[in-house]
Amino acid sequence: MNPDAYITLSALLFSIGAIGVLVRRNAIVVFMCVELMLNACNLALVTFSKQVGDLSGQVAAFFVMVVAAAEVVVGLAIIMSIFRTRRSASVDDASLLKY
């Protein structure tokens, strides 16, 4: 099996996600981009697992999904409460915690 295509796709998805995190202001979109990065990682993990013939990569992918689910729970809750108090989901507006 030739992993090139999978790896390329994974790198592409990761880059898109990373750029999204950096350039977008809306917290929901930033959040989605983070998910995209995580899933790009999952894809790479599964690909290499298949390539090497070792299941631990796939197990790791499950762990990442669990972590991502937990992160979504906490993250969305935070975004919700920020939106409620500030009537905005822009990450640039929530910049009070600084020097």
Place this chain on the structure above:
Amino acid sequence: MRAFVVNPLSAEEGAVPVVPAEADGVFSLLWLIVALPALSAVVLLLAGRRADRFAPVLGCLAPAASFVIGVVAFVALLGRGEEDRQVEQSLWTWLDVGDYTVSVGLLFDPLSALFVLLITGVGSLIHLYSVGYMADDDRRRRFFGYMNLFVVAMLVLVLADDYLVLFLGWEGVGLASYLLIGFWAHKDSAATAAKKAFVVNRVGDVGMALAVMLMVTTFGASSFVAVSAAMPEVSTAVATALGLLLLLAACGKSAQVPLQSWLLDAMEGPTPVSALIHAATMVTAGVYLVVRSTFIYAEAPVARTAVMVVGLVTLLFGAILGCAKDDIKKVLAASTMSQIGYMHLAAGIGPAGYAFAIFHLLAHGFFKANMFLGAGSVMHALDDEVDMRRYGALARIMPVTFATFAAGYLAIIGFPGFSGFWSKDKIIEAAFAEGWVFGTGALLGAGITAFYMTRVMLMTFLGKRRWQDDAGPHESPSVMTIPLMVLAALSAVGGVLLLGGWITGFLEPVTGPEGEHELFVSPLVLTGLVTVVVLAGVALAWMLFGRDADIPERAPQRVSFPVRAARADLFGDAFNEAVFMRPGQYLTRVLVWVDNKVIDGAVNGLAALVGGTSGQVRRVQTGFVRSYALTILGGALVAIVATLAVTLS
């Protein structure tokens, strides 16, 4: 040069090792001599006001009880064979560090025995006197507590069987002296005098501490037994160093030149304190130390010569000061300094002089305590006036004080028959045998002593009356005059100790056999010469301050340079200030500057640097999540690039 060459014979004599027998019989009570005053001091100092009522009684009883035990032990000591008169009572082990062990024990030998009798005997009399003298002081309890504390420390000093234990007593008497000089600390002068005495004494104590350390490194022990046994094998350099260090210690405690400056100021203390501590006992501790260390000085002729020189210089120094002072207590203090100079001179002569040093010490203890108490009695009568220019013609009003003071006076000038005559005569004789410089100096000192003591007598008790009517002088109560009478009797008949050479024979177990010395004239001629010089001093004083002399109420200010010098303590304080105090102050000022600018500068500068830098660096925390994300990404990229660079290269 002959004068400074120590008799080579005497270097080999007199090195008597200390080999005590274990205490038994009455000697097992020795510890009580120290313990009783200690108990009393603890009660008086810790019991608070409850002890006020019985403070004078308890304060007098404790040293008196010690005196009784001391007499019993002394008689028991006389009952032993001459070779067997060193008794040691071991008490407990104080330190046990590696090979160095210090056991606390009491050594009772002829020397300690005489000191115990002097301290507790004269001490009891002075305590008794204090009952009258301090009757109006509402801090009497504390006074008697401190006095008992002093007696304890002094007894530890003379009964110790180890230099380290002796050092304990040495510091103890220093503490008691400090507390009692500054007893009236509400007077600035008293507080300052106490501090001065303490500081000057510390200089001497450094010598003592170094001597003990040197003993420990050289012999691995500091007990008299071990040191005296090991001394003959030790090199001359170590022996000389030990001798000089002990001399430094003796100089501090005994107010000898160059550490003499504290004694005159110490007269700020109550008069009984001056009599007990600064005349009879504590200031003679230096002489005790030298005589106790015969086995060290036997190996160190140079150190012995140094002791003699210190003694000679001090006896003249003190005598000159005594001529110029108008404060009666300061005259007596200067005279004490001078008489202790005689003792050191005698002690420095070696085996030929040790016994006479102790003999003079005892005689001096009697007559000087007597005269100090007499001066106290006069001050008591004249509202604490100490200026002799305001005394005069007190003989008729205070006959007992006058008569007893006169006995002390005749003793100190060496009037034939009185105690000082025998003791001083012997010292001058031994000094002449040692070299004409020492002999002449001692002879001259005797003349000056006669001069200034006659001056005190004339200005205080005779001549014209110069006190005001409202002073209302009166004779002191009998609780004060009885000690005076006892001490006066002792001053008069103290010479019996020399009868048949008793004291030299008695002290032989400590000092070794009295060395032979050759005189160029017969002792009788010398005695005549001393008497003539003394009479000349008396006559000169009579001419200047005799019955019809007008003594101005204020000391004349336009006086010659020698008088001004003597009034200024021969510039002793000026010297100390110029050589030690000023440079010390400059040094502290420089150190303070260095501390403020350099050390504080470095510390504060470092703190400011860290603070300033972090103030700048924290600006990185902008609060914008996306810039953090960029930082993380950048860091990750750097990490990846670095990893690649390492693995691919």
